[in-house]
Amino acid sequence: MRRNFLLPMFLVLLLTACAGASDQRNGESESSETEGPPRPNIIFILTDDQRFDALGYAGNDIIHTPAMDKLAEDGVYFRNALVSSPICTASRASIFTGLYERTHRYTFRSDQVGQEYMEQSYPVLLNGAGYYTGFIGKFHLKYPRVARLFDHYEGFYVGEEPEELGYFDKELNGETVHLTRYTGQKALDFIETVPRDRPFALSLNFNAPHADDAEDLQFFWPEETEHLYQDIEMPAPLLGEDEYFNRLPAAVREGVNRERWYWRFDTPEKYQRSVKGYYRMVSGIDLEIAKIREKLVETGLADNTVIILLGDNGFFLGERQLAGKWLMYDNSIRVPLIIYDPRAAMHRDVDDIALNIDVTATIVDLAGIDVPAGYHGESLLPVVWGRADSLSRDAVLIEHLWEIENIPPSEGVRTHDWKYLRYVRDTAHEELYDLRADPHESRNLAGDPGHEETLAELRAKLEEMIERYSGGSHQGTPHQDTPRQGETYQPAPH
Numbered sequence: 343m344r345r346n347f348l349l350p351m352f353l354v355l356l357l358t359a360c361a362g363a364s365d366q367r368n369g370e371s372e373s374s375e376t377e378g379p380p381r382p383n384i385i386f387i388l389t390d391d392q393r394f395d396a397l398g399y400a401g402n403d404i405i406h407t408p409a410m411d412k413l414a415e416d417g418v419y420f421r422n423a424l425v426s427s428p429i430c431t432a433s434r435a436s437i438f439t440g441l442y443e444r445t446h447r448y449t450f451r452s453d454q455v456g457q458e459y460m461e462q463s464y465p466v467l468l469n470g471a472g473y474y475t476g477f478i479g480k481f482h483l484k485y486p487r488v489a490r491l492f493d494h495y496e497g498f499y500v501g502e503e504p505e506e507l508g509y510f511d512k513e514l515n516g517e518t519v520h521l522t523r524y525t526g527q528k529a530l531d532f533i534e535t536v537p538r539d540r541p542f543a544l545s546l547n548f549n550a551p552h553a554d555d556a557e558d559l560q561f562f563w564p565e566e567t568e569h570l571y572q573d574i575e576m577p578a579p580l581l582g583e584d585e586y587f588n589r590l591p592a593a594v595r596e597g598v599n600r601e602r603w604y605w606r607f608d609t610p611e612k613y614q615r616s617v618k619g620y621y622r623m624v625s626g627i628d629l630e631i632a633k634i635r636e637k638l639v640e641t642g643l644a645d646n647t648v649i650i651l652l653g654d655n656g657f658f659l660g661e662r663q664l665a666g667k668w669l670m671y672d673n674s675i676r677v678p679l680i681i682y683d684p685r686a687a688m689h690r691d692v693d694d695i696a697l698n699i700d701v702t703a704t705i706v707d708l709a710g711i712d713v714p715a716g717y718h719g720e721s722l723l724p725v726v727w728g729r730a731d732s733l734s735r736d737a738v739l740i741e742h743l744w745e746i747e748n749i750p751p752s753e754g755v756r757t758h759d760w761k762y763l764r765y766v767r768d769t770a771h772e773e774l775y776d777l778r779a780d781p782h783e784s785r786n787l788a789g790d791p792g793h794e795e796t797l798a799e800l801r802a803k804l805e806e807m808i809e810r811y812s813g814g815s816h817q818g819t820p821h822q823d824t825p826r827q828g829e830t831y832q833p834a835p836h
């Protein structure tokens with residue numbers, strides 16, 4: 343379906359002709375709310391730790407995600423969507439601000455996300471342009487003015503601190519429900535009651551399928567998905583053999599990725615329960631997405647409401663005998679991304695790399711606001727609308743810069759066909775992968791004499807991007823961190 347260009351162009355021409363607007367993408371024809379076609383409502387669904395292939399449409403024939411698959415079939419599916427930083431907090435800071443972590447320097451347990459960056463965040467821009475803005479779910483940034491970012495705000499999330507939740511700590515109508523059900527219901531209530539005199543933008547941040555790290559069993563799913571995967575044996579992870587683990591640098595082999603592998607995957611029983619649990623949690627979100635789409639039809643809003651689905655980072659399900667994320671492998675950085683714009687009424691699969699920070703620019707663009715020059719991502723709307731066949735850049739920066747003892751920070755460059763990565767504390771450890779021939783990143787070509795040129799080229803590209811994106815004005819990130827209470831950051835006994 344990729345590059346199906348002529349038909350979408352025809353549809354776009356027809357639509358814009360009907361609307362009497364030559365280019366509503368840049369908002370030039372929409373300087374006031376009384377002119378031009380109505381601006382769309384936007385529902386931006388962010389899932390937590392959903393990796394790219396935890397989605398039926400991505401080719402996973404085990405996971406049950408019919409509503410997400412339908413969304414992909416109705417809209418535009420980005421098969422090479424990546425996050426610039428594979429950790430909840432830094433990725434979310436990037437998604438709000440449109441900036442690489444290298445610039446905003448905000449990650450887990452940083453002091454506060456920089457006010458100067460939040461001033462150009464998409465909720466602020468949309469609010470200023472007359473949108474009614476809502477937020478439901480896991481916000482996860484330290485930002486004291488959060489309630490002022492949105493017209494409607496209800497934040498909550500699963501965590502280990504006393505004030506944080508488990509998955510069964512919320513009630514609806516006096517009954518305890520899974521947090522995914524609760525989150526979905528809040529979205530349905532929002533859609534029902536949102537003011538109709540202006541467009542709305544709802545950020546809906548599900549906490550699932552993130553593990554509950556305070557609990558031994560880690561994965562908790564809604565009762566409605568308990569029946570799924572019961573009689574299935576989950577296939578063993580790719581690259582699960584010892585040799586792939588042994589090739590990793592000591593800092594990874596002895597770090598949190600390994601510790602959590604013991605929590606989740608180190609026996610066949612644990613592996614089966616954890617992967618099924620993770621899938622059931624994704625399937626739980628899927629049920630809510632189905633209800634949201636029904637509600638949009640019921641309320642008459644479906645034809646003018648754009649739905650975006652994005653994962654905030656990938657997830658290891660035992661590959662390389664690891665768990666968690668944080669590293670530069672595709673398991674960690676590759677996520678689902680679907681953009682369904684009912685006005686475009688077209689489907690396509692896009693192969694170009696799309697980034698989490700492109701979604702920021704896309705949301706702003708959808709609202710008819712000029713994308714700020716300072717944003718690092720680019721709007722995906724030209725591709726979604728069939729006005730462009732591809733995005734203008736190929737190489738993207740990938741990085742995890744949190745300075746914590748047992749997760750080695752790393753950085754790299756990803757292009758459509760290649761990946762270069764290295765560890766910040768030991769830049770001599772380099773890895774190079776030819777993703778066309780080796781999509782699972784099993785053969786490191788960094789020491790291969792036949793690939794010296796590519797290695798040098800990508801290394802230079804990384805240096806250039808580091809230079810370009812360093813030096814943000816906010817340097818509030820504590821340089822060194824200590825383990826949280828209850829976390830030893832040491833591998834559990836074998």
Ligand SMILES: [Ca+2]
Binds near residue numbers: 390429552
């Ligand atoms: Ca996450």
